[in-house]
């Protein structure tokens with residue numbers, strides 16, 4: 245099988261027609277690495293991906309295959325088991341356990357395992373897990389390197405084994421998230437109304453961040469509050485959008501989710517909050533200077549900066565609204581231009597709130613992508629944030645934006661939180 249040249253694999257839940265192949269691939273990968281003895285009973289377990297799909301979470305990595313017109317072909321898989329289920333050997337309450345990571349021998353050396361593990365950590369955060377755990381054999385040297393790169397640490401006191409087998413335990417703990425309130429202070433809506441524990445943002449419809457309701461306290465009568473919120477948005481000529489937290493958090497998340505379900509709200513976007521320390525590990529790389537481009541910084545966005553950020557949405561009214569939202573809090577606006585033109589090739593914004601630097605609005609012009617501009621500009625923004633006293637940085641990225649996620653992982657960011665925007669479907673009468 246030949247795989248097409250691609251920028252990276254797609255990782256997702258296994259579809260029904262992929263499950264048997266994922267099982268065969270797992271056994272094939274373990275056999276190729278001589279991790280199974282002859283007549284090893286474990287081989288049957290590795291092949292039984294159908295049971296894993298039923299009792300755990302079975303993720304697959306796919307790439308387009310040249311020989312079948314670019315059809316997605318499974319080249320790797322990993323299983324995630326919740327505490328208390330059969331596949332969880334060592335997980336404690338609140339932990340998610342990684343099992344049976346496997347990449348087809350013909351697809352190795354292309355970052356497939358790393359993509360699977362990143363997706364696994366993202367899934368863990370999204371499902372509210374407080375830690376991820378896994379066991380490896382001493383001989384799985386390549387895997388040890390991968391887990392160390394992803395920020396796993398050894399937990400020797402949890403090592404275990406049987407007969408002659410020694411299993412090393414490693415754990416990964418998500419970084420602390422800034423939380424919705426810090427996030428919203430870096431993106432203040434033009435108008436804010438407080439409604440019974442909710443903070444309702446209204447900003448002429450520009451960006452969901454500026455035009456959504458967020459539960460910040462305890463709503464005494466959530467249903468009544470939602471009625472009022474829906475009226476406010478309707479009067480402003482806007483759809484009702486609610487930002488909902490990931491499952492398992494504190495507060496009224498579950499109650500609100502049930503209320504939204506009943507009113508026909510649907511998820512319109514899922515966003516990951518990624519975090520990086522600016523003072524600890526991994527050490528922040530030095531600013532990057534690229535030949536032929538320069539970076540300028542201002543306290544306000546000019547029209548050219550706003551035009552690149554807004555892209556297709558760009559008109560004079562949006563520029564004014566965008567400028568008003570962004571400048572509601574002090575921030576720096578970085579532009580990267582070529583040395584012979586004033587038109588920006590890339591823009592980004594950084595603002596510092598408490599000890600957090602929030603990086604936002606990163607866009608690279610379509611004609612200038614994959615030349616390292618985003619990496620260099622984001623690094624500058626992170627240094628600017630640190631120079632202004634921030635100890636850590638966060639940014640928000642839509643869950644489907646694989647290019648941005650790869651960029652940020654490469655810069656040392658890790659998933660810390662996930663939230664969703666839910667919008668009332670007009671057909672439900674809202």
Ligand SMILES: CC(C)(COP(=O)(O)OP(=O)(O)OC[C@H]1O[C@@H](n2cnc3c(N)ncnc32)[C@H](O)[C@@H]1OP(=O)(O)O)[C@@H](O)C(=O)NCCC(=O)NCCS
Nearest residue numbers: 251606607608613614615616617618619641647648650651
């Ligand atoms: C995401 C975006 C900013 C990347 O800009 P860029 O200048 O092309 O990125 P760089 O050249 O600096 O790439 C750095 C790394 O990011 C990752 N990356 C960037 N584009 C990628 C793509 N299309 N697919 C997979 N990985 C990608 C790679 O890891 C890359 O490193 P590599 O080239 O050594 O493999 C650009 O695609 C963009 O403007 N997209 C639309 C706006 C957007 O999504 N902004 C982010 C909002 S959170």
